[in-house]
Amino acid sequence: MALKGPMKTKKEFIPMRVLHKPLMVLLGLTLLGCAQDFGDVGDPVDLELDRTLSCSETDAEFFSRAVWPTLAGTCSSCHAASQVGSDGPALVLSSSEADAYQDVRQYIAEHGDTFVRKPTLNGAGHDGGRLLEVDSDQADDFLEMVQRVTQPIEACEDEGVVARELGFDDVVNISASRTVRKSAILMQGRMPTSEEVTTAQQSDVGLRTVLRSYLNGPVFESWLKNSANDRLLTRKYFTGQTEAQEALAADWYLYPGLFDRTGAAFDAAEAAELSCVSGGGQPAQDASEPACQVAWQKRQLANVTYTETQRAIAEEPLELIRYVVTQDRPYSEILTANYRMMNPFTYEIFDGESWTSAYDRFNAEDWRPGQLRRYQVAWNQTIQSAGYDAVPAAGLLSSPVFLLRYPSTDTNRNRARSRWTYYYFLGVDIERLAVRAMDAEELKNVTNPGAEGTSCFGCHQLLDPVAGAFQSWGNDSQFLARNGQDSLPSVYVAGDEYHDGDQWYREQLAPGFNGVDLPVSAPFGPVSGYNDGLQWLGEQLVADPRFATGTAKFWFPGVFGREPLLAPSEPSDADYAARLQAYQDEQALIATWGENFIASGFDLKTLLVDMMMSPLYRGEQLTTADSHRQQVLSDLGLGRLLSPEQLDRKLTAVLDVDWKRDWQNDGQLLEDYYMFYGGIDSDGITERPEAMNSLMYSVVDRMANELACEVVLQEFWPGMPRVLFTDVTMDTDPTTEAGEASIRQTINNLLWRLWGVSDAEEQEALWQLYKAIYDQRIAWREDDDSNGGTYVSDFLGYSVQWDDYRDDEQLDENCEVRDYDSNDGVDVSLNWDGIVWQDPENVRAHLGSYYNPQQSLRPWVAVLTVMLTDIQFVTE
């Protein structure tokens, strides 16, 4: 239960209190009723409240996991409220777990460790006899419950661990439990379970196991695709200004089925609408005329077809990555796959033959491999007529949308594609090799930068051969664009250099990679042994050791929220040495990850876990005050500003709510404020800010203000489950010792969930804020405006526009009442009709937690608001 690593096991820190006592045999005892008196309590064993309590598990969660099963299974037959008469036991258990939890807290507050002594007959009599052995796990759990109530945690022991990686031994990483929490939020969109925390605390192997287990499921898949798109930017054709179909239709005859589905869907919608209108109606979901309902439905289907088709085309490369990773296939397949990913919206327009099992035409999540068969190399000339079964595939390299995103020209000759291939898949930024002034005369006179002897050659000897491997692909992603023969521009073909059958420019370096020529049947002719040069190139790329380190660099921003450090290029800079050190240390880490990645058979999850174990992900503190070292490590570890996608997921994970209007598909962070909060459109805006600005802060502030009160109202609403405010009720009185203890414990839970920390100083500060707000409101109450003071209402929300007696808007306090889930059996809504104000229970039944004359909830609104606007909430 300790969060301090390495974890102490339960047996290590639990006192062996009774091992030397003769065991009292429980076996054979049979409960005959609830009024038996087994008075032989024997010599009591001292109970020591010395556990190291876990901050990753709240008291309520601990109760639910460790105490409630025993109570419900063993004790409730006598202690259930329905069984207890006026002379019954002091412990009366409500039927619901949440209420029973409060019952137990109350009992322990009044009776202390009697909660354990009774069922164990350890110094106290028990009408039910000995139900638990005093050295049993159950009794031990009961004892921990006593400790949790009577000795609430000020701060959990959750110390970090010194990083072991070479060059980072003065970095203190966050603990295993905090690493697990961070990863669960980012990769799973939820808080970790106590079992996961426990496993992670046991050893690095355990931590790795838990981290790896997070690399599955829809949130992880969403992270994969978002991170990949931040690199590849192919969503430009979904979220940018050019739609995917329109982009592919530049040479419209290439894809004969491109508009088949969308065209048919819109034709059907228009025909149905015409029918509806001609009958005097208007299309509507609830139209009285059936034809008009049909028209409305067909329009919805047409819209879905259109939208999902754009998305499917734009996300095809991202889906290939997702497929390879989630199917645990070698990651190298992203460049060697001889298939293309399709869902029903693209399968029907591009393939139509490959899938062997049935599918739902409108299931956009049904992604499967397919082939680009419905393709024409020229007007009325199918790909099959050119001798191919389908357009050759070579993973991402041959993706139409990838090639579109990185187009070429007749003079660029695929060099840009070559540049991005090096950058994305080998981690080599060729443009950085040219970080120096060039000779203007040379720039003017050199007509072939790939010719030896020029200063251009240094870069172009790398660029040009790879560009040649893209030889089959035209400027806008067409395959064999010139009538199925090649993709050479007609002006070149008409020139002297061209020979019949050539596939590439004769004056350029021969297609190839890394000193190896593309196998061809004739010089500059077609590739030999492959259907396309890209298939050969893909094999070469993944066989290069730089593919492993390049993959680590590709995923670097996704995992760490920043680019890899650049090698400093200006030795005269004051911080040159510091930057060089940081760069070298980081490169060493990347090299190690690369080796492990290769050894794993290109298992991306192995690589991601390596990255998540590193100080680049976990570093929080430095053991050195040396400014030189601090400069070196200035971009490391915690403090990564979450993207709008990540903050949206974190909200759901820690609050269990979305910041979303009822009519919205996605949360406000992903719709209304997406671009303000650092979103990208993959088109003109392609880089995410790494630092907060005032507009972004305003987004967070609005989010906190809109959410805090409605979340508090939800959590305290009768019958609703508790996620945040686990240890308090509306009646918890902060002026009592017990009340303060419960509030502090709840703050601990909030600190763990929202910030991932355990911190006595912060607990104290938040408690002081709670108390200050509470005292403020009580003072208002006591010094009401009828006495010349300030009015405060009995409700969470108040507006003078509803009040005939007041008009000062500064008295307003907005609190939205929303029923997040209308199917959960709890109606969260206000019913102002027929309230009997003299009867608090009646008022509660009408207004739920909106009615709070105790003034205990607004302080929580304030606490939650400041925590949601804190740097440790918006970063990880």
Next chain:
Amino acid sequence: MQRRELLKAMVAAGMLPSAGLLSAPARAEVTRYEGPVYLVLFASGGWDVTSFCDPKDGLIQPSGSGSAVRINNWSASEPIQSAHGIDYAPFADNASLFTNHGNKMLVLNGLDAQTNAHSAGVRHVFSGRFADGYPAVTALAAAQHGAGLPLAFLSNGGYRETAGLTSFSLMQDPSTLGNLVNTNEPQWGAHQYHRPESLGLMDQYRQARMDRLQARATLTRRLSQASEYMENSAAGRDQLKTLNQYLPETSAPTVDADGNWFPLLRQIQLSLVSMAAGLTVAADVVHWGFDTHANHDSEHRVALRNLAAGVDYLWQEAANLDSAHGTNLTGRLRVVIASDFSRTPWYNDGAGKDHWPIGSAVLMQNGGFSRAVVGQTTATHDALGLDPNLEASETGTILTPAHFQTLLRHWSGTNTSAYQQLFPLDDSGLDLRALV
């Protein structure tokens, strides 16, 4: 001393303004900014200045070619034009641009980017050197003059390195922006989420929390920096309310005359609004479409036409805001227009033009400059050197991005000894400061 430590020492010594991350928290009440405002318009992709402000109407024999060809097709039918002492190409909407706005311009021709690689060119032209890490002049101006301003530096893309001196903001959608102006005001229902007295207690807590966080010396820089950004951002937030007075009823269009995506006017509009509100010192706006490796004439015509529309809108809208609010934006505006580099003085086989290192830049301010044009190129668009009097000279100094950036720093009041020490530029051989 490391750069960061040097920055801190300078802040402590009062040598640097306190807008940056390394500064003391911006807690003091900040008054609206009413000094010069800087707007950099980035013509992304490499513009063809021989069809713009350094017109060439002759022939050239490209290397490896057997015959001379036209540098520009427009020269077959129309001669070079001139307005306000500036020669310009009779192409796109150049005539109206130079006729209507040439009196505000200083054209710098023969600017040698010394590269034909995009990223290197952008870095060099907009920071003054090839290596990473130097701030954009807009970032410098925001840091120097925008202490505590919530939107001191607006950026819509392009080169926006801040070197840790400030942070940039992206401002796009005016309809949603309103919700961020007063975050304590619900969109409907009651007047406010929290009462002022409660907010006061919460703000006290926040400030104390920041103090605690920043006092933790062992915290990694990334987290402590993030908290400083957060604090500065929060401190400036209240000032956003000022935007309400200036937000337009009608947003500028985001499509051009042909119906194609063209967000430049919207970017300019929001930048001016924020400048009018006294919240912004500097802004980067971006206009794409200049990387015309194919079909150069038709595509570059559209790009330059839209660029001219953007410049025209900029001055018109500034005048409109001045008229409505008395903001004197027209008098305070300092505008820079530049690109990665230029394009070859010949067409390639695809009727396009490839990259060419010799380019131009344009500065604009109301009332113009002491000279309209500085720098020359040959008839085939090679750079000519400049003598100390800034006249063309075969033995003179070629105009480089370092000279250009030194000029901009001088113009923007950021050529301070502190910044010179932190971000030195090799600007030997030419002193352009007398131009502005």
